[in-house]
Amino acid sequence: MSLPQNKAAEVKPRAFERFVPVDHTRVAFDGGFWQSWSETVRSVTIPTQHRRLEEEGFLEVLDFEKPPSPLVRPIQPSGLSMQHFFDSDFGKWIEAASYTLKNHPDPDIEAKIDAIVERLEHGQMPDGYLNSWFIRREPDKRWTNLRDLHEMYSMGHLIEGAVAYFEATGKRRFLDVMIRAVDHIIDTFGTEPGKLRGYDAHEEVELALVKLYRLTGDPRHLKLATYFVDERGRMPSYFDEETRRRGENPADYVYGTYAYSQAHMPVRNQTQVVGHAVRAMYLLSAMADLAYENDDPSLKHACDRLFDNLIGRQLYITGGLGPSASNEGFTREYDLPNTTAYAETCAAVALGLWSHRMAQLDLDSKFTDALETILFNGALSGISRDGEHYFYENVLESHGQHRRWKWHYCPCCPTNIARFITSLGQYFYSAKRDEIAVHLYGANTAELEIQGQFVRLRQETSYPWDKDVLLALGLVAPTRLTFRLRIPGWCRNARLWVNGEQMDLGASLEKGYAVVNREWVDGDEIRLTFEMPVERLYAHPAVGEDAQRVALKRGPVVYCVEETDIGTEPQRLRISADTNLTPRFDETLLGGAVVLEGEALEADAEDWGPTLYRNRPPSLKGRTFKAIPYHLWANRDEGAMQVWLTEK
Ligand SMILES: [Zn+2]
Numbered sequence: 205m206s207l208p209q210n211k212a213a214e215v216k217p218r219a220f221e222r223f224v225p226v227d228h229t230r231v232a233f234d235g236g237f238w239q240s241w242s243e244t245v246r247s248v249t250i251p252t253q254h255r256r257l258e259e260e261g262f263l264e265v266l267d268f269e270k271p272p273s274p275l276v277r278p279i280q281p282s283g284l285s286m287q288h289f290f291d292s293d294f295g296k297w298i299e300a301a302s303y304t305l306k307n308h309p310d311p312d313i314e315a316k317i318d319a320i321v322e323r324l325e326h327g328q329m330p331d332g333y334l335n336s337w338f339i340r341r342e343p344d345k346r347w348t349n350l351r352d353l354h355e356m357y358s359m360g361h362l363i364e365g366a367v368a369y370f371e372a373t374g375k376r377r378f379l380d381v382m383i384r385a386v387d388h389i390i391d392t393f394g395t396e397p398g399k400l401r402g403y404d405a406h407e408e409v410e411l412a413l414v415k416l417y418r419l420t421g422d423p424r425h426l427k428l429a430t431y432f433v434d435e436r437g438r439m440p441s442y443f444d445e446e447t448r449r450r451g452e453n454p455a456d457y458v459y460g461t462y463a464y465s466q467a468h469m470p471v472r473n474q475t476q477v478v479g480h481a482v483r484a485m486y487l488l489s490a491m492a493d494l495a496y497e498n499d500d501p502s503l504k505h506a507c508d509r510l511f512d513n514l515i516g517r518q519l520y521i522t523g524g525l526g527p528s529a530s531n532e533g534f535t536r537e538y539d540l541p542n543t544t545a546y547a548e549t550c551a552a553v554a555l556g557l558w559s560h561r562m563a564q565l566d567l568d569s570k571f572t573d574a575l576e577t578i579l580f581n582g583a584l585s586g587i588s589r590d591g592e593h594y595f596y597e598n599v600l601e602s603h604g605q606h607r608r609w610k611w612h613y614c615p616c617c618p619t620n621i622a623r624f625i626t627s628l629g630q631y632f633y634s635a636k637r638d639e640i641a642v643h644l645y646g647a648n649t650a651e652l653e654i655q656g657q658f659v660r661l662r663q664e665t666s667y668p669w670d671k672d673v674l675l676a677l678g679l680v681a682p683t684r685l686t687f688r689l690r691i692p693g694w695c696r697n698a699r700l701w702v703n704g705e706q707m708d709l710g711a712s713l714e715k716g717y718a719v720v721n722r723e724w725v726d727g728d729e730i731r732l733t734f735e736m737p738v739e740r741l742y743a744h745p746a747v748g749e750d751a752q753r754v755a756l757k758r759g760p761v762v763y764c765v766e767e768t769d770i771g772t773e774p775q776r777l778r779i780s781a782d783t784n785l786t787p788r789f790d791e792t793l794l795g796g797a798v799v800l801e802g803e804a805l806e807a808d809a810e811d812w813g814p815t816l817y818r819n820r821p822p823s824l825k826g827r828t829f830k831a832i833p834y835h836l837w838a839n840r841d842e843g844a845m846q847v848w849l850t851e852k
Pocket residue numbers: 548549550551596615616617618620
């Protein structure tokens with residue numbers, strides 16, 4: 205079979221705008237904010253994650269010829285062991301590593317991936333089935349519990365890994381293994397007589413199948429993804445039927461409601477983002493993909509409604525989402541506790557996946573604003589500055605009990621943030637016909653072809669630390685192009701110049717993007733200035749946790765105060781409404797970052813006395829304080845941290 209280059213790149217008449225992301229391999233971070241992060245992830249995170257996978261026994265599951273070792277992750281009340289989905293972790297690692305290989309060939313990493321692929325191929329069942337847990341431990345229980353055991357979720361991550369590895373190396377062994385696995389799923393599931401009419405409770409395979417379809421062009425791959433999304437939430441529930449077949453009672457379901465898996469009603473009817481946050485974001489990413497590929501406005505409308513619900517009522521200021529540990533997800537609207545925020549790194553990454561997909565369908569800066577928010581805050585906080593320590597939960601307040609870890613009991617997050625950063629270039633630009641959309645700002649050089657013309661775009665900027673962005677064009681011949689430049693939603697004073705001539709931004713703005721259409725020549729320059737004063741932000745009154753609290757933000761970066769900088773718990777500070785806050789670039793802070801400095805009051809414990817309570821408030825003493833970017837917290841000495849500061 206020959207593989208078309210990229211199905212998504214074909215221009216077809218569509219109901220939606222249909223931008224195509226510029227491939228990440230065409231965008232180089234040559235300086236600036238993302239260079240050091242992407243270098244760290246490539247040179248430190250990727251190799252250390254493979255070491256962890258080995259040390260922690262994740263790759264042992266591929267010893268198909270040996271009897272399985274005793275469980276290292278016991279079975280939970282739901283019937284799930286974390287080991288059920290170990291395949292997903294090395295699948296995601298392969299994906300993350302593959303994204304680095306085209307521009308940075310690494311024979312050692314490639315050999316490690318080939319070794320995993322060989323073992324997977326060896327273990328694959330003759331009918332194409334591929335899941336190491338069931339093949340080795342419970343072969344008679346294949347496809348008997350889609351509600352709890354993540355079978356297709358794991359396959360989905362292997363499919364994404366296989367697509368990325370093929371695209372990076374041209375080696376198709378892994379891809380062929382996964383195409384056979386998908387053939388098996390097609391033979392097993394669907395509406396046709398004799399097939400199981402099920403779908404996995406943990407979404408992921410759906411968006412993986414769309415990726416596979418974009419590579420193979422095989423309509424069966426798209427049809428299967430469409431079936432899974434259309435089938436979800438149909439009543440009577442497949443999960444009830446499947447549970448009864450196992451001789452169990454559906455009423456005993458440990459999570460109580462299929463809203464946990466967004467399977468409580470058909471997806472097009474859903475009006476509130478519910479349940480497990482990562483599942484929700486993967487489902488919504490797949491819905492956006494299918495709206496795009498199938499030209500399906502009903503899915504787009506559902507996504508729009510759910511996006512507005514999430515952004516308007518359920519998202520932390522950092523872009524974190526899913527406040528509760530009990531369901532790893534959403535509770536009631538406006539429930540955004542700080543100290544117990546679950547806000548899983550994977551969920552923030554997955555919001556990035558979804559919002560980016562939405563922007564290709566409908567170029568509206570509300571989507572790319574969300575992408576930028578998670579990028580500089582709630583997703584990036586999931587990885588340490590040294591590239592080998594992580595957060596699973598991204599709290600907005602701590603008394604020092606939260607520390608980054610080398611590896612997690614459930615290590616879904618490290619490989620997720622890794623694959624996001626190693627493929628980051630694709631989030632910066634999209635193109636369609638004679639249009640180029642610029643979604644994100646940060647120093648980089650991108651090369652693309654548009655209508656047969658070579659275009660080089662070079663962003664010179666210290667964004668997000670500095671307000672100025674220079675976009676220089678390299679062209680072989682004069683070319684008429686439309687640039688669509690995102691004006692960040694947080695920016696209240698943006699200016700735009702083309703070759704030194706200031707443009708009227710108000711007149712050129714469409715859905716948050718400044719539109720500039722003209723004939724361009726080599727060496728043309730676009731200058732953008734995004735004034736970024738320190739902003740004091742307040743939460744909706746329904747967010748009781750944040751009453752009388754203020755959060756500090758500058759540009760897209762949310763700030764926090766850490767005990768290590770102020771010598772006391774930030775919970776004792778009182779920030780007055782008229783405090784001057786001064787930004788300063790601190791080159792000694794973790795590779796360099798803008799910090800905020802200002803005056804505050806500190807509740808004094810010295811004259812309080814021995815009692816826990818008294819009839820007078822504490823005395824307040826004046827002092828200075830410093831705030832650092834939230835994504836950099838917990839990289840230095842242990843201690844307390846606070847995003848929402850008490851306002852005096
Ligand atoms: Zn995770």
